Amino acid sequence: MSAPRGQFSSNVGFLMAAAGSAVGLGNIWGFPTKAASNGGAAFVVVYLFMAFLLAYPALMAELTIGRHARRNMVQALRGIARGPVTRFLGGLTGFGGILVASLILSFYAIVAGWMVAHLAEPFATLIGAGGIADWLTGDSTPRNLTVTAIFSGLTMLIIASGVEKGIERWSTLLMPSLILLLLLLIIYVLAQDGAMKGLEVYLMPDFSQLSPELMLSAMGQAFFSLSLGVGTMLIYGSYLSRQESLPRLGALVTLIDVGIAFTAGLLILPAMYVAQEAGTQIFSDTGELIAGPGLIMQVLPALFDTMGTAGLFVAIAFFALMVIASLTSSISMLEVPVAFAIENLGIGRRLATPLVGLAIFAISSLIIFNFDALFGLVVSISTEFGQPILGVALCIFAGWIWRRDQLLAELEKGHENVEQTLFWKVWPWYVRIVCPLLILAAFLQSLL
Template identity: 85%
Template sequence: MSAPRGQFSSNVGFLMAAAGSAVGLGNIWGFPTKAAGNGGAAFVVVYLVLAFLLAYPALMAELTIGRHARSNMVQALRGVAIGPFSRLFANITGFGGIIVASLILSFYSIVAGWMFAYLVEPFAAISGATGAAEWLTGSSVSRNLLFTGMFSIMTMVIIASGVEKGIERWSTLLMPALIILLLLLIVYVLTQPGAMTGLEVYLMPDFSLLSPELLISAMGQAFFSLSLGVGTMLIYGSYLSKQESLPRLGALVTIIDVGIAFTAGLLILPAMYVAQEAGTQIFSEGGELIAGPGLILQVLPALFDTMGTAGLFVAIAFFALMTIASLTSSISMLEVPVAFSIENLGLRRRGATLLVGLVIFAISTLIIFNFDALFGLVISISTEYGQPLLGVALCVFAGWIWRRDQLLTELKKGHENIETTLFWRVWPWYVRIVCPLLILAAFAQSVLVG
């Protein structure tokens, strides 16, 4: 007997959960450094435009299918399929989404474990446990296993508590904490020597760097920053009340996501140039700004070390920020396979969470023991190939397979006059033709260039 489906109790709860899913580690370190390497404000402007031209329409496809079906990704896509071929396509896409979400979470938990370990390290340093502090910031199998496991348990505890008492409650607690920490760190960093140089790099446009490559990069960032393609937003949409206006909620999620991504840039870029002012190398040998884990685990900790006692508290605040961002994203990814296990396999939520969580942790363990061979491979398969192709498939379902009258009926719930709006005049053909082409263009560029 499957457990009854949950539902978000308020718009605020949904917005915090959806924004938390979108705002993850990649948003906080990926967007700012991409902006810095692609013309600063020129990239920012293009990104903001494309977030609404590409990401918002694709987000609406997931939310609408999810709320209509009120079920997991596999069942939802089967529900809009109209024949044997489209049902097969629904199975491939649905199970593909579950697999890709699980793979993303398997490597994401490892990286989140690093953030958690770095959060604990200042406490070890304050207490005089220098050996433990070195172990926490080292790269050992035992450290990675322990903190990946601890982070996985936190994620599982939240998901096991259900939609309202787990996902919604913790999202509404964690997201405000994330925003407050982000703003406090920005205020502090902007008072440091070198910060204004980073701010100038981030905010002063260099339109001479505008290029097809920049457009594709901004397009990919806009799409992936909303965690589209793997069914997280489809699942969250399935927990929405029929009385809510989907176009309005989708727009609010997009605004919150790009707003936090932009705000993160006000922290990361100035912090990098503060680190340079303090004598830390922030450019690679090729002359590019260091990004990704190298930025978070090398450049910024080196900066914190130069700040003395204050650096310990700044490090705690920063890695608390990164851990919270990790957790708000991980709970949405775990919910994708858990929802399927509850509704299709008849498991209770706690049992489904434990089973799925242990399987994903087993994949993480396999990656940890074969790190050089598997870590980059799993990232590439899931994010560079799986996510964009699944995004195209979901646009095909919303634009080509789902009957237009059923689509309109669903959108009219919570927005009765939607037929007369610009949204209805543009979105159906836009998600049918423009979105798939744009996503495929970004996919082709990332595969060919990457």
């Protein structure tokens, strides 16, 4: 007998949890740096368009399947299958989602651990513990194992507390904190020399930069930024009340995610040009933008160093922002395999969480000990291959395999007369044909 399932107690709780899942490091550094590398404001415009052209319809597929089944990803897809073949494929896709979510979390926890280290470093500096500060910002195996273990432990503590007392409670605390920190940092950075140049790059579109590559890159960013393809939104949908309107909630999640990603750009791009004004190199010798970990671990700390004592407090605020963003995403990723363990293995949440969490930490440790060989490989397998393939599979299940009358009946719960809306007239065929083609196009572009 499986353990009783939890449920979000309010719309706000679900929105904060779902938005938190979507708003992670990919939004805070991935979106702004991709914008800077792909035409600035032109990329932003295309991204905003693609978020509703691709991400929202795919998100709706996961939420609807999840709420209908009220089960983990494996059981949910098997439950809407029409026969033994599609049931087998549903199980295969479900297990694939659990594996990919676990692999993403295994490397994500390492990067999030770096954020924990950089958050702790200014405190060590303030109390005069220079040796500890150097150790926290150094790249050593013991440091990486320690901070990854701390971050993984925080994620497990939240998940072990359940849906309402863990995921929902902490999401409603962390997301407003993230938004407040983001706004305060934007106000501070925009007052610095060089910020207006970054703001101009971000907000003044040059549509001569538009290209098929830019559009596909924006499409991929829109898809990945909503944590689609690995079952996180499916699981969160399974904890939703039947009385909620899924089309409206899905639109709100998309708007919040896009809004925070856009707002993060108001911080990151101006900060980059502030760093350049202060003498920090933000472009490589080949003229390409220093992005990703290089931006977070090299460019911005160098900027904070130029600010003197004030820089320590700015660094604390910034890396607190990064840790919060990491945590709101990691809890959704851990919930995917934990939900499976609870419902399929029949074990309690407080036992399932450490068992699954420690197994993923073991993968993280393996990556840390073999960083050069494994880190990039795991990132590539999970995000470049796993997520797009699973995203296509979920759209196929929602559009082709699930019976249309059952799909409509589920959407009508909480949204009467949905059959008469523009959403129902467009979405069913759109998720069948257009979404898989768009995801495959972004997938092929990433390979090429």
